[in-house]
């Protein structure tokens with residue numbers, strides 16, 4: 001007899017992108033993440049959900065060492081990307097962030113032209129030899145972020161002159177321009193209208209063919225639409241983690257059920 005349901009992916013070292021073990025994060029003495037273990041799979045969209053203040057952004061920032069930029073923040077535990085300890089002294093955080101790109105909740109274009117925003121990463125990482133090569137990367141990245149049609153005639157205009165939703169798509173174009181292996185997205189659609197949201201969700205689905213994507217979202221519908229795996233955080237703990245369809249239809253923990261049915265949040 002064949003099972004018609006999609007089987008749970010077999011986890012091998014090939015399909016594992018990140019492994020995190022016993023991760024704790026402190027802001028001064030306040031413990032924001034209280035011992036989290038997570039496996040993030042390659043070619044998969046993982047959604048982080050949970051009430052405000054439970055530590056989703058804090059944990060996400062551990063994965064590309066963005067917490068290093070917050071002086072009072074301290075991270076302990078073991079986090080590996082492709083088996084390599086990303087907190088090892090030998091790791092250059094700038095190189096790490098080219099591999100593990102990030103899109104923030106508030107769009108934050110650089111005070112540069114649209115073209116230069118997208119070209120920034122490829123330039124500093126030497127990804128293009130000629131201006132023509134760079135033009136190709138910029139166009140491809142803007143197309144992937146569903147911004148090309150609106151931006152192609154104003155590539156020399158400042159990125160900050162775009163609308164909020166366009167700025168967010170510009171930031172997505174900037175993040176994908178360095179061809180990252182992992183894309184971290186912290187509520188990337190909260191400033192977008194439904195059309196742009198649908199475009200970004202489509203993009204996320206497309207990126208999954210090549211990359212691992214981790215998305216923080218407050219929208220249960222969005223988590224259900226775009227992710228294959230969902231992690232539910234609560235008060236600094238990872239309460240439940242598994243197949244998205246399972247988490248939304250048959251959660252094991254009472255707190256997960258309360259959250260997804262709207263009783264806590």
Ligand SMILES: Nc1ncnc2c1ncn2[C@@H]1O[C@H](COP(=O)(O)OP(=O)(O)OP(=O)(O)O)[C@@H](O)[C@H]1O
Pocket residue numbers: 027032050051052053054055056057058059070072
């Ligand atoms: N830069 C910071 N300095 C001090 N405390 C912080 C900082 N950033 C986050 N925290 C604290 O860490 C805890 C987790 O915050 P975090 O931003 O990770 O939550 P979140 O789940 O992303 O919430 P939201 O859904 O509102 O974005 C909160 O108590 C928050 O106040």
Ligand SMILES: [Mg+2]
Pocket residue numbers: 056057058186216
């Ligand atoms: Mg957050």
